[in-house]
Amino acid sequence: MLLRFRVANHRSLRNEQTLSFVAVPRRGEPKPRAADIPRSVAVTGIYGANASGKSNVLDALRWMNWAVKSSHTKWAPGGGVPRRPFLLDEVGPDTPSFYEIDFLTEGVRYSYGFEVDDDNVRGEWLYSFPAGRPRTLFERNGPEDYRFGRSLGGETARIAKLTRGNALYLSSAASNNHPSLGALYETLVRNVHFAEQDDLDEQDRLSVTMKLLEHPRAARDVNELLRLADLGLESAEVVPSEIPPNMLANFRRVRQVAMESGVNFPGEEQFEKEIRLHRAGTNVTLNIRDESAGTRVWLSMLGYTLVTLLAGHVLVVDEIDSSLHPVLGSTLIRMFKDPEINRNGAQLFFASHDTTLLGTMLDDEILNRDEVWFTEKDASGATTLFSLADFRPRSDENIERGYLQGRYGAVPYLNFDKIREIFREMEPDLDEPSA
Structure with a gap:
């Protein structure tokens, strides 16, 4: 079960962005204590204009998944790290890329992350929070500098020697049959499925x-x-x-x-x-x-x-509305939100342009405010990620209409007068396009 994902310097995600899968307390509900395991949402959707970075958020999670899965076995020795940094300024290629995910498995919360540059793993860490208290399983500072927690066990030092500078320790540990790290590897890699159109x-x-x-x-x-x-x-x-x-x-x-x-x-x-x-x-x-x-x-x-x-796995879908009627797209979402169908805590994370999912035309409130996120690009081409819950919409507010009217941002702006002007000045005797 995913709780939070943080990323920086991945494609258009230049500055650190945080996506939370934790449910926002409803009015009258107490805020969870730090030691509590937070309640997560079953569905999370991202909206935004074309080229605003929606797919890049999903791609960042997919790239992290692939790095954990493949860095030890498939990345070429001495071949560096095939990352995808922000390229629209001079800083991106020279700055490490950062990925971190908080997740829940077997009733325990974990936080795993790493930093990479073009050549090596700059840092890597894994913490657990049994009974809400932080515990270090391992920390890595640079390609070869490791510190292991007393609770980890296993042949940690031997595996560290087998881990290349451009490979992740978690990837290497799973390939070398480390018992506890192999189980966490399965949670992060095998239990997350990705779908692109x-x-x-x-x-x-x-x-x-x-x-x-x-x-x-x-x-x-x-x-x-x-x-x-x-x-x-x-x-x-x-x-x-x-x-x-x-x-x-x-x-x-x-x-x-x-x-x-x-x-x-x-x-x-x-x-x-x-x-x-x-x-x-x-x-x-x-x-x-x-x-x-x-x-x-x-x-x-x-x-x-x-x-x-x-x-009870996680499904990540880009363009969930692609080629599907809105009723079918909303049906997929309702399947994950229905406790009788989703009995094992599965999660759906998707990107979409289908605004009917934001309203009540198809059904009563398909998506709650803490299940909706937006992406928006600034003048430099960098993506910002933010939640609908930040706007605190009224319970009776028409979210679909408000989004399309630009109340929350994350919509394209087209000057139709300018479009009309282009056609007004267009040469009337333009050649017809050839077949």
Whole structure:
């Protein structure tokens, strides 16, 4: 369960920005004490104008996840750190990038973070808070300077010697079977799933749905959710497919290069099998590639959503509204907010332009004020992240209308008079574009 994420010097996030997943106390509720485990929200959404940095917040969390997963095993020795600093001034490339996440697992709160430059890990730390009291598990100052807490145990010194200057200690510890750090690695890496709206990521998500469709009990649930989406589909099934050997060999080469570069890439199962969809009320079956983008997105998201909800994991989705009807997008969010469905504390973190989620047109208050965050860029191109809760809107305030009217910022400003002026002065005999 995520509680807080802090980041600095990652793409447009130049200055340190903090995203909180902790619920804001309602009126009349006591504020939690420092020793208390805070109550987190099940859903967090980010809104903002195009190019304001919404996706960069999600990308920063994804990059941190990838660094923990891959720095020890896949980053080249002596190859430095493939980070993504702020590039719109001279300071960004020369300043370390910073990432820190607070999370809850097995009833204990932890804080893990690190700083990196282009060459090495400048700092790394992990603290636990049993009974609310801070305890140092390890601290790292520079590539080789370590301090380990007495409670950590394990072969800490040996693992430190095996950790390169450009690799994270947590990544190395997991690869070398450290018992307690390996479990925390699983929480940060394996239990957080990412979804982006591109063809490769869609194929990766569909592979998860495909595995569920091959399990009779899970297939029944997936198909029921498919029918309820009112897409004109009766069911989906997995059938064998064929692919020429030379095409599969080319795919393997491309996949190897992509994975070494940190790019998420689907597995070979997409070529060995395919999903066929049965149209309701007919004997017609179609390959999923022949269906609409909205159908493919819904089916691909079902697998990730079911796995996340049942396991109590975290799902991070960029452009959750992409190709989905607002009712389907809001349904995904309501699934995470419904305590009967989300029984294991799963969380959904998404970016969106769908303002209907801010209002009550689709349902009574889909998103609460502490579940909504905004991004806005300043004149230098740097992103600022802030919460709707900072504005303290009234309980009866129309959030959707207020956002679109610019009451909270984070909306684009277009001077329509200037647009009209451009067309007024446009040459009337411009050549027609060629076909």
